Structures are given as C-alpha cells and as structure tokens.
Amino acid sequence: MAETRTVPVPDGLEGLRLDVAISRMFGLSRTAAADLIDDGAVLLDGDAPARSVKVRGGAYLEITIPDPVDLAAAPPVAVHGLTILHDDEDLVVVDKPVGVAAHPTIGWDGPTVSQGLAAMGLRISTSGAPERQGIVHRLDAGTTGVMVVAKSERAYTQLKRAFKQRTVQKLYSALVQGHPDPSSGTIDAAIDRHPSSDWRFAVVAGGRPSVTHYETARAYRAASLLDVHLETGRTHQIRVHLAALRHPCCGDALYGADPTLSRHLGLTRQWLHARSLGFEHPSSGEWLTVTSPFPADLQHALDVLDAES
Numbered sequence: 001m002a003e004t005r006t007v008p009v010p011d012g013l014e015g016l017r018l019d020v021a022i023s024r025m026f027g028l029s030r031t032a033a034a035d036l037i038d039d040g041a042v043l044l045d046g047d048a049p050a051r052s053v054k055v056r057g058g059a060y061l062e063i064t065i066p067d068p069v070d071l072a073a074a075p076p077v078a079v080h081g082l083t084i085l086h087d088d089e090d091l092v093v094v095d096k097p098v099g100v101a102a103h104p105t106i107g108w109d110g111p112t113v114s115q116g117l118a119a120m121g122l123r124i125s126t127s128g129a130p131e132r133q134g135i136v137h138r139l140d141a142g143t144t145g146v147m148v149v150a151k152s153e154r155a156y157t158q159l160k161r162a163f164k165q166r167t168v169q170k171l172y173s174a175l176v177q178g179h180p181d182p183s184s185g186t187i188d189a190a191i192d193r194h195p196s197s198d199w200r201f202a203v204v205a206g207g208r209p210s211v212t213h214y215e216t217a218r219a220y221r222a223a224s225l226l227d228v229h230l231e232t233g234r235t236h237q238i239r240v241h242l243a244a245l246r247h248p249c250c251g252d253a254l255y256g257a258d259p260t261l262s263r264h265l266g267l268t269r270q271w272l273h274a275r276s277l278g279f280e281h282p283s284s285g286e287w288l289t290v291t292s293p294f295p296a297d298l299q300h301a302l303d304v305l306d307a308e309s
Helices: 018-026 030-038 113-119 153-164 237-244 259-264 296-308
Strands: 003-008 042-044 060-065 083-087 091-096 144-150 169-177 184-188 191-193 201-203 211-219 223-230 272-280 287-291
Touching (some): 018 030, 018 060, 030 060, 083 287, 091 113, 153 272, 169 296, 201 237, 223 237
Parallel strands (some): 144 272
Antiparallel strands (some): 042 060, 169 223, 169 272, 184 211, 191 201, 211 223, 272 287
C-alpha cells in the first residue's frame, strides 16, 4: 500500500530545490523524487509545486510514496501492436502503439513497453531505476510512434547523454485545429504542472524551459498537419505548446480540443505521432534514423479531411 506522510521541511534544507530536498529527506533518487512531484504525489503547504521550487524550512510537505515497483512481480506481457523497427546488440527501436506506457509508473496498470519487450525475450539494459531499466526517454500512453530502448549498459549511458545534450533529432507529426499563424515558427515558453490540475501541464512563468519548433506540412479546411521538432522534452510539451497557441491537437480533450471535430474525425485520443528519431549509434558512431508510419486511427482522420478538401 502507498504511504502518505506529512512532515515539516528541516531548516537545514532551506533553499534547496524541492526534488533535491525530497531525495535527501526520504532516501529516494532525485529522478524518483521528481517523478512523484510530476505525478501529483507531493503537496507543499497544501499546493501542488514545481520540482524546481525552493523549499522553506518549516514548510509542510505531504508526500505519497508508493511501494517499490517489483518487476519480478510484473510478468512479461505480450503487447498487441508493439513492433520492432530496429534491433541490434546495443539497442532496440520500437513502434509504440496507443494505450501503452513506456514503463510501470504510479497509477498506471495497463501494458508497458518494458513488459512487451520482456515478452519478446529481449535482454534490456539493467541501468536506471528498477521500474524503468533501459528506458532512456518516454512517450505518453496516448501518443504513438518511435521509441528507443537501451539493451547494453554503454548504450544506456550514451543515449541518456544524447537526450540530455539535445543531440537526438525528434520529429513528430501533429494534426491541430485551425491554421497556425504564422504557418511555421518556434514556441519558447516554460512549462510546469497546471496550477489547478494534477494531471495537466501548462505554460507557467518560472517553469522548466521548453522549446518547440513547428512547420505546417498541409492545411485542410478545419485543421493543419504540422511537422514538429522538439528541442526539449517536457511532459506533454507538444500538446501544451500547441494548446497555448489556441491550436490544440485534434482529439486532445485534456487540452481543449473541439469534441465535435474529434468525433467527426473518429478520434478517441490526441492526433500526435512520433514519426522519426535520429541519433548517433553508441557503438558504430554512425547516424541512425528510424521512422514510423501513421497508425490506422490517425490515417483515418487524414482520409476524412482529404475527402473534404
């Protein structure tokens, strides 16, 4: 059972970032502490904080700490639609289907990429937290497309570094409502947890720096298909930034998509697809680019728009 504790922040930790303070107070890794904050499991003086907020000695911290994830107790599960796009001794690149999370996490009891790869008999790197071994980046459960997982320890270290240093080329396709003006541009707006919602994120002053580049690939009557390049990789970044432009992803009810248009296009989730991933291979040093076609539900929405053009 998860345990909820309410404790004052020790005076000796005053001025530290919240994720650092939690790490020291509860013996968690900084990544685990940050994930608890992002998942809404932390309140500071009754408010949902950003991980970067500086703590005050004596402030009251309420934190819900789940039981450690035991991967041995989460047996391999065949994941329908999870396909291999590239596989070698160092890494595996998959085409992640909708409704699948990257790895076990708080509040998620559905299928994961980790379980699916285990069911395929693939050996994955043991680096990283127990519940996310080999996972070097994530896609939302409702977002499909290309995702790389490390198999060797060398690949894990080098891929994590590449993502951190922003040398990985991440190309997404997004179908948005209306027509962005200008038709191409850069969104440079900090993102953090929504001030009134545990499950949404928003453009927030003082949040984490976030940069998204977009270009209109095709304009339809009621929507536009965008090529989106991520410079940073925040949770829900594309969805939040496009919604901030008042052009949310079609089908994205969480961020204000028009339900009438969503139904018309047959969408039950956001129209967002990780189309390609490019990076330097950790062993050969050669540039590797892996792409994924649009899944059936997203292609259907485009077909509807094409028929009306």
